[in-house]
Amino acid sequence: xxxxxxxxxxxxxxxxxxxxxxxxxxxxxxxxxxxxxxxxxxxxxxxxxxxxxxxxxxxxxxxxxxxxxxxxxxxxxxxxxxxxxxxxxxxxxxxxxxxxxxxxxxxxxxxxxxxxxxxxxxxxxxxxxxxxxxxxxxxxxxxxxxxxxxxxxxxxxxxxxxxxxxxxxxxxxxxxxxxxxxxxxxxxxxxxxxxxxxxxxxxxxxxxxxxxxxxxxxxxxxxxxxxxxxxxxxxxxx
Numbered sequence: 001x002x003x004x005x006x007x008x009x010x011x012x013x014x015x016x017x018x019x020x021x022x023x024x025x026x027x028x029x030x031x032x033x034x035x036x037x038x039x040x041x042x043x044x045x046x047x048x049x050x051x052x053x054x055x056x057x058x059x060x061x062x063x064x065x066x067x068x069x070x071x072x073x074x075x076x077x078x079x080x081x082x083x084x085x086x087x088x089x090x091x092x093x094x095x096x097x098x099x100x101x102x103x104x105x106x107x108x109x110x111x112x113x114x115x116x117x118x119x120x121x122x123x124x125x126x127x128x129x130x131x132x133x134x135x136x137x138x139x140x141x142x143x144x145x146x147x148x149x150x151x152x153x154x155x156x157x158x159x160x161x162x163x164x165x166x167x168x169x170x171x172x173x174x175x176x177x178x179x180x181x182x183x184x185x186x187x188x189x190x191x192x193x194x195x196x197x198x199x200x201x202x203x204x205x206x207x208x209x210x211x212x213x214x215x216x217x218x219x220x221x222x223x224x225x226x227x228x229x230x231x232x233x234x235x236x237x238x
Contacts, residue, residue, distance in 0.1 A: 003016075003230060003231055004016045004229055004230060004231065005021075005231070006224055006231045006233060008186065008191070009158070009159075010023075010024075011023065011024045011137040011138070011158065011159070012137070012138070012159060012191070014184055014224055014231060015063065015066075015067075016226050016227075016228070016229050016230055016231045017059060017062070017063055017226075017229075018030060018182060018193065018194045018195070018196050018226055019063050019193075019196070020161060020184075020191065020193055021067055021069075022135065022137060022138060024136065024137055025070075025071065025135045025136065025137065025138075026068075026069050026070040026071065027069055027070065027071040027072075027073060027135060028063060028064070028067050028069040028071070028072050028073070028103075029072075029073045029074075029075055029140055029161060029193065030060070030063075030072075030073075030074060030075065030193065030196040031074070031075035031076060031077070031142070031143075031162070031163020031164070031193040031194075031195065031196060032075070032076065032077040032110070032163045032164065032166060032193075032194075032195035032196055032197055032200060033056050033074065033077065033078050033079075033095070033196050033197055034077055034078075034079065034080040034112065034195070034197040034199060034200060035054065035056060035078060035079045035080065035088065035091040035092060035095065036054075036079050036080050036081070036083070036085065036087055036088035036091050036092075037080035037197065037199050038054075038087075038199070039080075039083070039085050039087035039088055040079075040080040040081045040083060040085075040088070041080075043083055043085060054091060055198065056091070056095070056196065056197070056198075057091070057094045057095055057097075057098065059196075060072070060095070060098060060196075061098065061101070064098065064101055064103055069103055070103065070104060071103065071104045071105075071106065072098065072103045072104070072105045072106070073105075073106045073108065073133050073140050074105065074106070074107045074108060075108050075110070075140055075141065075142050075143070075161070075162060075163040075164075075193060076108050076109060076110025076111070076112075076113060076141075076142025076143070076144070076163050076164060077110035077111065077112040077113060077142065077163065077164070077195075078092075078095070078107055078109070078110070078112075078113055078116065079091075079092065079112060079113060079116055080112055081112060081115075082112075082113060082114070082115035082116040082118070082119045083119075084119060084122070088119075089119075089123050092116075092119075092120070092123065092125060093123065093125060096125050096126075096127055099127075104128075105127060105128065106127075106128045106129075106130055106133055107127050107128065107129045107130075108129075108130055108131065108132055108133060108140065108141055108142050109129050109131070109142070110142035110143075110144055110163070110164060111142070111144040111164075116129075117129055131147075131148065132147045132148060134150070134154075134157070135157065136155070136157065137157055137158050137159060138157050138158065138159040138160070138161050139157050139159070139160050139161070140161045140162070141160075141161075141162055142162060142163055142164050143162030143163055143164030143165060143192070144164050147160070158189060159189055159190070159191060160189060160190050160191070161190075161191045161192075161193065162191075162192055162193070163192070163193050163195070164192075165185070165192050165203060165211050165214075166182075166194065166195040166200050166201075166202050166203045167182070167183050167184070167185050167192055167194055167202065167203060167205050167211055167223070168180050168181060168182050168183060168194070168201075168202025168203060168204055168205065169181055169183045169204075169205055169223050169225050169234065170204060171225065180201075180202055180204070181202075181225050181226055181227060182194035182195060182200070182202050182225075182226045183205065183223040183224055183225045183226060183234075184223065184224040184226075185205065185209075185211065185220040185222075185223055186220060186221060186222045186223070186224060186233075187219070187220045187221050188221070190220075192211075192220070194226060205220070205223060207236060207237050208236055208237055209221060209222070209223070209236030209237075219236075220236060221235065221236060222234060222235045222236060223236065
């Protein structure tokens, strides 16, 4: 059974458009936008076409219209690299312009964003850039390093939500058709978001629930595959 949204808990819902919705805080979260990836690759000598439109901001705008959040949290790797290129500046400016729709944006910087704060200052773009966001029900962060522990006597949130891993599943029909699709990863109190970037190839997750490059301590219970406009939850083998 597939659906466009999947209710994980009273305080957390997944959207097939690669987003997490936290209704109690009226907060929408996405991860790994990698804005300007084609520009960065061209600057590094790779022959990547620039004619394909980047749909990131328009897809985010559609999510904002559907959920009407008060906060939009970007979980890191907002740009592919913070190079002083016009194409990247323009994309970042368009992204920052979403605040005109009445949403508060928070940009949790990731490992690809190491020079982004400096470029934002040069471009005259002012946004909030926390290392993580603490909500009553969730701790949200990029994931390239552990989050900061909660302050003494602070309640422990029910969820830890991150990006960074770009999880993907390889699905097949047992005959000849195979497809790699982005997915969410779910474990008790833990959620990994798929890359919001449509250019991200995705890092495979094996059928035991361990993402590529990680060990058994990072085993997940299930994946939620993004099949176009639908979601499909797939349990991992134990």
